[in-house]
Amino acid sequence: xxxxxxxxxxxxxxxxxxxxxxxxxxxxxxxxxxxxxxxxxxxxxxxxxxxxxxxxxxxxxxxxxxxxxxxxxxxxxxxxxxxxxxxxxxxxxxxxxxxxxxxxxxxxxxxxxxxxxxxxxxxxxxxxxxxxxxxxxxxxxxxxxxxxxxxxxxxxxxxxxxxxxxxxxxxxxxxxxxxxxxxxxxxxxxxxxxxxxxxxxxxxxxxxxxxxxxxxxxxxxxxxxxxxxxxxxxxxxxxxxxxxxxxxxxxxxxxxxxxxxxxxxxxxxxxxxxxxxxxxxxxxxxxxxxxxxxxxxxxxxxxxxxxxxxxxxxxxxxxxxxxxxxxxxxxxxxxxxxxxxxxxxxxxxxxxxxxxxxxxxxxxxxxxxxxxxxxxxxxxxxxxxxxxxxxxxxxxxxxxxxxxxxxxxxxxxxxxxxxxxxxxxxxxxxxxxxxxxxxxxxxxxxxxxxxxxxxxxxxxxxxxxxxxxxxxxxxxxxxxxxxxxxxxxxxxxxxxxxxxxxxxxxxxxxxxxxxxxxxxxxxxxxxxxxxxxxxxxxxxxxxxxxxxxxxxxxxxxxx
Amino acid sequence: xxxxxxxxxxxxxxxxxxxxxxxxxxxxxxxxxxxxxxxxxxxxxxxxxxxxxxxxxxxxxxxxxxxxxxxxxxxxxxxxxxxxxxxxxxx
Numbered sequence: 001x002x003x004x005x006x007x008x009x010x011x012x013x014x015x016x017x018x019x020x021x022x023x024x025x026x027x028x029x030x031x032x033x034x035x036x037x038x039x040x041x042x043x044x045x046x047x048x049x050x051x052x053x054x055x056x057x058x059x060x061x062x063x064x065x066x067x068x069x070x071x072x073x074x075x076x077x078x079x080x081x082x083x084x085x086x087x088x089x090x091x092x093x094x095x096x097x098x099x100x101x102x103x104x105x106x107x108x109x110x111x112x113x114x115x116x117x118x119x120x121x122x123x124x125x126x127x128x129x130x131x132x133x134x135x136x137x138x139x140x141x142x143x144x145x146x147x148x149x150x151x152x153x154x155x156x157x158x159x160x161x162x163x164x165x166x167x168x169x170x171x172x173x174x175x176x177x178x179x180x181x182x183x184x185x186x187x188x189x190x191x192x193x194x195x196x197x198x199x200x201x202x203x204x205x206x207x208x209x210x211x212x213x214x215x216x217x218x219x220x221x222x223x224x225x226x227x228x229x230x231x232x233x234x235x236x237x238x239x240x241x242x243x244x245x246x247x248x249x250x251x252x253x254x255x256x257x258x259x260x261x262x263x264x265x266x267x268x269x270x271x272x273x274x275x276x277x278x279x280x281x282x283x284x285x286x287x288x289x290x291x292x293x294x295x296x297x298x299x300x301x302x303x304x305x306x307x308x309x310x311x312x313x314x315x316x317x318x319x320x321x322x323x324x325x326x327x328x329x330x331x332x333x334x335x336x337x338x339x340x341x342x343x344x345x346x347x348x349x350x351x352x353x354x355x356x357x358x359x360x361x362x363x364x365x366x367x368x369x370x371x372x373x374x375x376x377x378x379x380x381x382x383x384x385x386x387x388x389x390x391x392x393x394x395x396x397x398x399x400x401x402x403x404x405x406x407x408x409x410x411x412x413x414x415x416x417x418x419x420x421x422x423x424x425x426x427x428x429x430x431x432x433x434x435x436x437x438x439x440x441x442x443x444x445x446x447x448x449x450x451x452x453x454x455x456x457x458x459x460x461x462x463x464x465x466x467x468x469x470x471x472x473x474x475x476x477x478x479x480x481x482x483x484x485x486x487x488x489x490x491x492x493x494x495x496x497x498x499x500x501x502x503x504x505x506x507x508x509x510x511x512x513x514x515x516x517x518x519x520x521x522x523x524x525x526x527x528x529x530x531x532x533x534x535x536x537x538x539x540x541x542x543x544x545x546x547x548x549x550x551x552x553x554x555x556x557x558x559x
Numbered sequence: 560x561x562x563x564x565x566x567x568x569x570x571x572x573x574x575x576x577x578x579x580x581x582x583x584x585x586x587x588x589x590x591x592x593x594x595x596x597x598x599x600x601x602x603x604x605x606x607x608x609x610x611x612x613x614x615x616x617x618x619x620x621x622x623x624x625x626x627x628x629x630x631x632x633x634x635x636x637x638x639x640x641x642x643x644x645x646x647x648x649x650x
Contacts, residue, residue, distance in 0.1 A: 016597060016601065027582065027585075027586045030582070031582060056579060188579045192586065195583055195587070195626075196586075199587070199590065199626075202622075203618075203619045207615050210612070339609070340615075341610065342597075342603075342606035342615065343606070344594050344598070344602065344616040344620075345594060345615050345616050
């Protein structure tokens with residue numbers, strides 16, 4: 001925070017910029033009010049009544065993830081590491097998103113569970129359910145805090161208000177629309193936010209590219225100043241912190257691409273909730289696949305501006321070469337905006353940044369209140385009340401979680417590179433989850449006891465790697481520690497689950513229909529291809545194939 | 560989006576209430592107008608130099624207007640259809 005507040009970052013915003021910003025907030029609150037009209041039951045509030053079309057949920061799927069971490073964190077990584085940051089998108093997201101759509105979504109959507117933890121409940125029983133619900137809820141509050149903190153820092157830079165005022169006002173805006181319209185308001189706003197974010201980043205990237213003399217100009221500048229390593233995505237040693245090329249590639253593919261990414265995209269309820277809100281199995285399957293198209297292209301709007309800032313903004317170049325100065329990598333995008341954008345488009349750029357941070361935080365809140373209300377409150381604390389009780393409860397949970405997020409915003413301020421901080425959280429909570437899910441979906445013998453013990457010990461494994469790296473016992477720079485931690489969690493989880501399963505009693509097969517691959521009839525896990533789901537361009541498998549081909553081409557071209 | 564075949568049976572009616580495409584289009588019409596006007600009248604030559612010689616306000620304003628137009632067109636060609644006999648799903 002102290003860094004962002006400095007005068008050199010103060011953007012020269014004029015009345016037009018404030019007008020554009022105010023327009024944006026009017027629309028955001030308007031959507032909250034409009035969405036409120038369609039909320040009459042808890043399912044409307046928490047899952048949009050399962051009624052949304054695939055393009056809406058698909059864009060929301062991406063926008064929910066296009067929060068502060070993505071915009072600020074990834075442009076910071078772009079400024080610091082260059083092209084290897086692309087791995088977070090092409091290796092670290094796309095394959096996992098396709099896998100979620102094609103393989104896992106039939107079980108999530110088909111079993112009609114209302115949340116990812118509820119799937120755990122049906123598959124593994126209460127112990128695994130509680131572990132999952134609580135760890136998810138805690139992680140969401142922490143991450144909501146990060147998003148809130150970044151949102152407030154932007155307001156602070158723009159208006160010069162004290163941080164705590166910015167935090168509270170930003171929190172109130174998010175609270176008002178998520179509290180009013182529930183998931184629908186969050187999702188519709190995410191779609192709007194997606195377009196505003198693109199409208200903000202696209203002009204910045206274009207002007208930036210012209211400024212450095214096009215692609216060849218950027219290549220020249222980066223390679224003469226920092227070396228050619230930053231221009232190719234592979235092997236990415238700087239990013240992973242591994243000396244050996246082979247280990248670095250292995251770390252990216254297995255640690256980031258497989259364990260971290262699959263753990264994040266396939267079991268994270270923030271994302272899966274968007275797909276669950278869609279109106280048919282086919283639409284649910286298409287949600288992450290449609291989202292994969294913009295996801296492939298977002299790095300060009302985030303990482304490239306970061307690299308341009310690293311190669312052309314005066315303070316950034318000094319900082320990168322000498323490690324001195326009052327800026328840090330997280331400021332890359334803001335510095336570039338300050339240098340390039342005139343009033344008018346500057347207002348849209350600011351709206352886009354705030355939009356992105358609100359998207360992230362609203363997504364955290366809307367998934368948190370679903371899990372807290374359905375999976376903790378309704379399941380264990382106060383049961384069997386009428387639906388209106390839980391709808392009302394959901395609104396109050398939104399208020400409570402906003403208050404807590406304000407607290408966690410201050411925890412986040414202690415870390416200079418937010419991406420490191422979040423990767424650590426993800427590897428702690430998500431990596432073991434994916435192991436448990438994938439084993440549980442395909443191995444009917446896996447027992448309830450294996451479900452929770454694998455999760456607990458897997459989390460413990462990544463926690464110990466994290467602590468060893470923090471205290472210097474393990475010598476890993478960059479993001480390597482997260483990759484190793486995620487890998488350890490995955491392996492430990494699988495081993496523990498297999499050993500415990502062989503020693504305990506499995507659930508009867510009849511209870512696992514719809515939840516386990518071998519026990520679910522094919523028609524139950526196949527999407528319809530008629531009516532609103534007809535046409536080749538609505539076939540999930542084919543769409544996924546197209547995405548896969550494009551992403552391979554991108555890796556070859558920019559590898 | 561909701562692919563009601565225009566030639567097929569009309570199983571619902573146009574939803575005049577809330578179509579997120581129209582909301583998005585409305586915001587971008589306003590954004591596009593403000594930016595285009597800024598680009599035409601409110602951008603100094605110093606600002607244009609700063610932005611690598613590009614009148615980015617003008618160009619993005621035009622781009623946003625085109626985008627908004629395409630969304631309006633989409634919503635007009637493929638309106639949201641609300642099923643008249645909505646099956647209510649009880650959880």
